[in-house]
Amino acid sequence: MKITDESKVFYHSVYALIGKIPYGKVTSYGHIAYLLNRPQNSRLVGSSLKHLKFIAESLNREANPEDIIEPESVPWWRVISSAGKISPRGNSDNESRQARFLREEGVEVSNAYRIDLEKYGWFPDEVDF
DNA sequence: AAGGTGACCGGGA
DNA sequence: ATCCCGGCCACCT
Numbered sequence: 064m065k066i067t068d069e070s071k072v073f074y075h076s077v078y079a080l081i082g083k084i085p086y087g088k089v090t091s092y093g094h095i096a097y098l099l100n101r102p103q104n105s106r107l108v109g110s111s112l113k114h115l116k117f118i119a120e121s122l123n124r125e126a127n128p129e130d131i132i133e134p135e136s137v138p139w140w141r142v143i144s145s146a147g148k149i150s151p152r153g154n155s156d157n158e159s160r161q162a163r164f165l166r167e168e169g170v171e172v173s174n175a176y177r178i179d180l181e182k183y184g185w186f187p188d189e190v191d192f
Numbered sequence: 193a194a195g196g197t198g199a200c201c202g203g204g205a
Numbered sequence: 206a207t208c209c210c211g212g213c214c215a216c217c218t
Contacts, residue, residue: 070215092200103213109199110215142199150199157199 064114066121070107073099074118077111078132080190084141087168088185089178091145098190109150112139140164147184149176 066074076099084090093105101107111118119132126132140161143149149158149165149172162172170183180186 064216067215073215093202096200104215105200106198106213107200107215111199113199139199144199145201152199161199 064117066118071122073101073104073107074111075122075130075132076192077108078115078119078137079192081112081137081139081142083190084138084185087170087183089141089143089165089170089180089183090185092142093145094186095142098187105145108142112137112142113152115139141185143178147178147180149178151176 077095080095080098091105092108093102095108096102096105115137116134119134119137123131149161151158158176162176165172165178170178172178
């Protein structure tokens with residue numbers, strides 16, 4: 064997979080923004096895209112998480128020290144679908160792992176991988192960087 | 193270079 | 206509630 068210069072900025076801001084989701088809260092792929100003024104790019108938000116390790120490595124290679132991204136520190140598990148469910152993404156092991164991470168921080172996850180957004184959702188209109 | 197894919201989303205049946 | 210479909214757009218073949 065290749066990464067264009069244009070998208071590097073986007074990827075970096077996706078990771079930075081996800082890092083702002085409070086402990087014990089969740090938000091959606093679409094809302095991340097919305098906050099970055101690219102409401103049509105929710106799919107790309109998912110993609111940036113799918114390739115988190117690879118992309119972070121690539122970004123870090125040319126990044127200033129303060130812009131280094133530790134893949135481990137990006138709370139990807141706090142991002143779910145706008146429907147309030149954990150995305151299956153093919154492998155049910157992924158779902159259960161994400162559910163475990165969320166439960167560890169106090170988020171209730173139903174056995175159908177559903178989450179109550181009223182209770183745990185984080186959907187600010189804007190976020191300062 | 194044209195067509196396929198997808199950690200998405202909203203609306204309609 | 207759930208499934209389906211069309212729209213979306215950067216990336217990948």
